Amino acid sequence: MLDLIAGAIADPVRREILELLRAGPLPAGEIANRFAITRPAISRHLRVLRESGLVRDETVGRQRVYALDLAAFDELTAWLSSLAGPTWEQHLDALETEVYRTRRERRKEHEAHPDRKTGSDG
Structure with missing residues (x-):
């Protein structure tokens, strides 16, 4: 088709x-x-x-x-989208997911070791 x-x-x-x-x-x-x-x-x-x-x-x-x-047009749109690869929206969604994952990991680490400094200086 x-x-x-x-x-x-x-x-x-x-x-x-x-x-x-x-x-x-x-x-x-x-x-x-x-x-x-x-x-x-x-x-x-x-x-x-x-x-x-x-x-x-x-x-x-x-x-x-x-x-x-x-x-x-759905079949054509799907095929064209597959050629174009991920959209900016998909990249931003992936970035948002990574930011939330990193925040969650830092929060868990802080809860496990509250007297330990977190951040870029140590």
Whole structure:
């Protein structure tokens, strides 16, 4: 599925369609009116997006309305996140954990030996 998604977003017209749909569902005709290419070309782009799972369509009256299917983006987001490695938030969480662990160890050491000096000078 990831290959289908990557192929779908590789095209700049399809990425622009996705950006249009970010604001909400749109009929196919309204999407086509925003581009200088033919309606059949837009229909092909919409089919690729639908087959990749990035958009879903629904017939409303005589119109076909397209909307983003955000669940399809989860797989892509997870894969991209795995490439990027840990985020700054994860690094800061790890630092916070280490600070609390160090404080807890010092408190335990102080409780076990209250007359011993702690800190950097001894």
